[in-house]
Amino acid sequence: MSHKIFQARHKVRGFECDYYGHVNNAIYLNYLEFARSEALEEAGLLLKDLKAAGTIVVLKEITLRYKFPAVFGDILRIETRLKSYGRTSGVFFQQIFRENDDKLIAEAEVVWVVVNPEMRPMRIPEHIISPFLGEKSGEPS
Amino acid sequence: MSHKIFQARHKVRGFECDYYGHVNNAIYLNYLEFARSEALEEAGLLLKDLKAAGTIVVLKEITLRYKFPAVFGDILRIETRLKSYGRTSGVFFQQIFRENDDKLIAEAEVVWVVVNPEMRPMRIPEHIISPFLGEKSGEPS
Amino acid sequence: MSHKIFQARHKVRGFECDYYGHVNNAIYLNYLEFARSEALEEAGLLLKDLKAAGTIVVLKEITLRYKFPAVFGDILRIETRLKSYGRTSGVFFQQIFRENDDKLIAEAEVVWVVVNPEMRPMRIPEHIISPFLGEKSGEPS
Amino acid sequence: MSHKIFQARHKVRGFECDYYGHVNNAIYLNYLEFARSEALEEAGLLLKDLKAAGTIVVLKEITLRYKFPAVFGDILRIETRLKSYGRTSGVFFQQIFRENDDKLIAEAEVVWVVVNPEMRPMRIPEHIISPFLGEKSGEPS
Numbered sequence: 022m023s024h025k026i027f028q029a030r031h032k033v034r035g036f037e038c039d040y041y042g043h044v045n046n047a048i049y050l051n052y053l054e055f056a057r058s059e060a061l062e063e064a065g066l067l068l069k070d071l072k073a074a075g076t077i078v079v080l081k082e083i084t085l086r087y088k089f090p091a092v093f094g095d096i097l098r099i100e101t102r103l104k105s106y107g108r109t110s111g112v113f114f115q116q117i118f119r120e121n122d123d124k125l126i127a128e129a130e131v132v133w134v135v136v137n138p139e140m141r142p143m144r145i146p147e148h149i150i151s152p153f154l155g156e157k158s159g160e161p162s
Numbered sequence: 163m164s165h166k167i168f169q170a171r172h173k174v175r176g177f178e179c180d181y182y183g184h185v186n187n188a189i190y191l192n193y194l195e196f197a198r199s200e201a202l203e204e205a206g207l208l209l210k211d212l213k214a215a216g217t218i219v220v221l222k223e224i225t226l227r228y229k230f231p232a233v234f235g236d237i238l239r240i241e242t243r244l245k246s247y248g249r250t251s252g253v254f255f256q257q258i259f260r261e262n263d264d265k266l267i268a269e270a271e272v273v274w275v276v277v278n279p280e281m282r283p284m285r286i287p288e289h290i291i292s293p294f295l296g297e298k299s300g301e302p303s
Numbered sequence: 304m305s306h307k308i309f310q311a312r313h314k315v316r317g318f319e320c321d322y323y324g325h326v327n328n329a330i331y332l333n334y335l336e337f338a339r340s341e342a343l344e345e346a347g348l349l350l351k352d353l354k355a356a357g358t359i360v361v362l363k364e365i366t367l368r369y370k371f372p373a374v375f376g377d378i379l380r381i382e383t384r385l386k387s388y389g390r391t392s393g394v395f396f397q398q399i400f401r402e403n404d405d406k407l408i409a410e411a412e413v414v415w416v417v418v419n420p421e422m423r424p425m426r427i428p429e430h431i432i433s434p435f436l437g438e439k440s441g442e443p444s
Numbered sequence: 445m446s447h448k449i450f451q452a453r454h455k456v457r458g459f460e461c462d463y464y465g466h467v468n469n470a471i472y473l474n475y476l477e478f479a480r481s482e483a484l485e486e487a488g489l490l491l492k493d494l495k496a497a498g499t500i501v502v503l504k505e506i507t508l509r510y511k512f513p514a515v516f517g518d519i520l521r522i523e524t525r526l527k528s529y530g531r532t533s534g535v536f537f538q539q540i541f542r543e544n545d546d547k548l549i550a551e552a553e554v555v556w557v558v559v560n561p562e563m564r565p566m567r568i569p570e571h572i573i574s575p576f577l578g579e580k581s582g583e584p585s
Contacts, residue, residue, distance in 0.1 A: 034478050035491075036186050040234070045177050046362055047332035054328060055457050068458075068516075080328055084366040093181070093491075175337050176350075187503055188473035195469065196316050209317075209375075221469055225507040234350075318468050322516070327459050375463070 025155025027060035027101045030120065033091050043090035049127050050083070053115050056099035057131070064152030075138050076146060081110070082132040088125045096120040103153035109142040110134040111150070166296025168201035168242045171261065174232050184231035190268050191224070194256050197240035198272070205293035216279050217287060222251070223273040229266045237261040244294035250283040251275040252291070307437025309342035309383045312402065315373050325372035331409050332365070335397050338381035339413070346434030357420050358428060363392070364414040370407045378402040385435035391424040392416040393432070448578025450483035450524045453543065456514050466513035472550050473506070476538050479522035480554070487575030498561050499569060504533070505555040511548045519543040526576035532565040533557040534573070 037048045061068065071078065091097060097117050104114040111133055117126040137143045178189045202209065212219065232238060238258050245255040254272040259265065278284045319330045343350065353360065373379060379399050386396040395413040400406065419425045460471045484491065494501065514520060520540050527537040536554040541547065560566045 034474070035481055036180065036188060036474050036477055038181055039177065040179050040181065040183050042181050046336065046365075047177060047329050050329035050332055051457070051459050054459055058458055080369050082366065082368045083328075084364065086364045087362050175333070176340055177333050177336055187477065187506070188470050191470035191473055192316070192318055195318055199317055221510050223507065223509045224469075225505065227505045228503050235344075318462065318470060320463055321459065322461055322463065322465050324463050329459060 023155065024103045024153055027056070027063055029056040029059040029099045029101070031055065031097050031099065033093050033095045033097065035093055038093050041090075042092050044092070044095075046087070049085060049087075049117065049129075052097065052099055052117060053083075053085075053101075053129055053131065056101045056115060057113065060101040060153075066149060066152065071149070074146075076143070076149070077136050077138070077140075078133050078149075079136055079140075080131065081134050083129055085127060085129045087127050089119075089127075091117070091119065091126045095126075097126065103150070104130065106145065106150055108144055111145065164296065165244045165294055168197070168204055170197040170200040170240045170242070172196065172238050172240065174234050174236045174238065176234055179234050182231075183233050185233070185236075187228070190226060190228075190258065190270075193238065193240055193258060194224075194226075194242075194270055194272065197242045197256060198254065201242040201294075207290060207293065212290070215287075217284070217290070218277050218279070218281075219274050219290075220277055220281075221272065222275050224270055226268060226270045228268050230260075230268075232258070232260065232267045236267075238267065244291070245271065247286065247291055249285055252286065305437065306385045306435055309338070309345055311338040311341040311381045311383070313337065313379050313381065315375055315377045315379065317375050320375050323372075324374050326374070326377075328369070331367060331369075331399065331411075334379065334381055334399060335365075335367075335383075335411055335413065338383045338397060339395065342383040342435075348431060348434065353431070356428075358425070358431070359418050359420070359422075360415050360431075361418055361422075362413065363416050365411055367409060367411045369409050371401075371409075373399070373401065373408045377408075379408065385432070386412065388427065388432060390426055393427065446578065447526045447576055450479070450486055452479040452482040452522045452524070454478065454520050454522065456516050456518045456520065458516050461516050464513075465515050467515070467518075469510070472508060472510075472540065472552075475520065475522055475540060476506075476508075476524075476552055476554065479524045479538060480536065483524040483576075489572060489575065494572070497569075499566070499572070500559050500561070500563075501556050501572075502559055502563075503554065504557050506552055508550060508552045510550050512542075512550075514540070514542065514549045518549075520549065526573070527553065529568065529573055531567055534568065 031052055033044055037044050039045045098120045100116045102114055104112040106112070113131040115131060116128045118124065119126055134142050135145050135149070172193055174185055178185050180186045239261045241257045243255055245253040247253070252274055256272060257269045258267040260267055275283050276286050276290070313334055315326055319326050321327045380402045382398045384396055386394040388394070393415055397413060398410045399408040401408055416424050417427045417431070454475055456467055460467050462468045521543045523539045525537055527535040534556055538554060539551045540549040542549055557565050558568045558572070
């Protein structure tokens with residue numbers, strides 16, 4: 022995958038941790054949503070603009086693998102990149118690292134589809150996908 | 163206060179508890195909102211109907227006193243009643259009890275105001291306040 | 304799958320819904336955890352007893368498919384059953400239905416492993432797995 | 445109040461907003477806890493150190509006034525300062541501002557007490573209070 026990597030950072034808060042002192046399982050989905058939202062913003066794609074243009078991005082499936090528990094005070098780096106895409110849908114690959122030692126905390130594949138206001142799948146507009154493609158890779162060296 | 167008491171019940175869930183095994187401080191506001199929502203429904207007041215009628219109930223202030231920590235598995239009974247009201251605003255008094263022994267967990271006063279779609283305070287409609295007044299109590303029969 | 308089905312119910316609360324009026328994506332993980340917790344309790348397996356016995360159940364992976372949005376006030380029925388298991392790990396299959404019409408809202412596979420206090424995978428104790436196997440289905444072999 | 449002001453910043457996330465697009469009422473308590481936690485860290489007071497020293501800070505009461513709704517993407521500045529203190533308890537005053545125009549979003553008084561491991565109120569240790577006092581104010585006028 023040579024697609025552009027978007028980064029977001031978050032410091033684990035006390036109320037996000039459970040009885041074991043670990044970040045609660047569901048909270049990781051908040052982190053991933055936060056990082057996708059930051060990536061969209063960095064890509065110049067505001068949700069309200071997408072919505073105004075009649076384009077809605079809907080989550081279809083998330084596969085989340087827990088690798089190592091994060092704890093209160095950890096600074097996390099969440100990386101988001103496009104893994105693949107087709108005519109109406111795509112997949113993001115996201116990884117959560119502990120910033121100070123790059124320990125992998127969790128990773129996820131997130132499948133989404135673009136729908137119109139009637140919730141029918143529609144062709145992904147070019148301007149949505151292009152910011153995630155990043156630099157061309159195949160240039161001769 | 164002889165006003166009608168509305169009751170809601172909730173069993174504490176694991177993800178609501180913090181490192182100490184206690185329900186997180188902010189979660190109590192979720193419990194209180196849940197109980198007010200149930201009270202409104204029992205009173206025949208649906209938020210969408212209120213909104214459709216151009217009547218919005220806005221929170222102004224909450225005072226929450228923590229009395230005793232609730233823990234995973236506790237069954238809580240949340241009581242909601244009208245404490246007082248004026249022309250455009252009112253106060254709910256809410257208490258959270260542990261169901262099995264009536265231990266008081268927390269209590270709150272919740273100040274709200276009724277506004278119109280332009281967010282201007284408006285007189286409280288009669289049908290909003292009457293379900294909370296309950297039976298007259300002390301008059302001679 | 305003829306394994307025993309455990310059921311839990313939840314009425315969607317206002318603070319669980321997002322800007323679109325839909326239950327937020329991450330909240331579904333709370334529902335699933337709640338339902339697993341209820342299933343464990345019904346199976347006679349308390350987390351504190353498991354922990355005291357040096358047996359910790361750790362989540363490894365969740366795959367969550369969103370089928371249809373739940374909204375404020377929906378009564379949901381969450382079904383939990385054992386899908387498969389091996390020497391040290393197992394998979395739960397969970398489905399979230401809208402109670403009044405059995406509309407499928409979401410479904411998930413949840414992979415877990417049993418570890419000892421040193422976080423080493425260990426053989427699943429018989430008393431953990433047996434309550435989930437349910438009745439023999441008695442077909443002649 | 446001439447006591448030292450501690451600052452924390454937070455950008456409102458999508459999952460923190462409700463059906464009206466406003467930050468949910470309970471989420472403000474998360475913001476306030478986050479800001480107090482940052483203040484404690486800046487003051488050199490780590491919760492684990494306090495706990496190890498047999499000193500536990502317990503919330504007794506929060507009064508939260510909602511002034512203006514925050515929305516998705518707002519950058520908030522949360523200010524925390526000591527308002528007053530006595531032998532065993534103290535009060536923080538916290539304000540949440542929208543960073544770009546200093547609009548006041550919410551403010552709170554937070555009453556806490558210091559207890560020992562038996563949950564008995566104890567005299568506030570000097571090193572807990574001194575970082576919050578800030579500059580001496582007592583110059584002759």
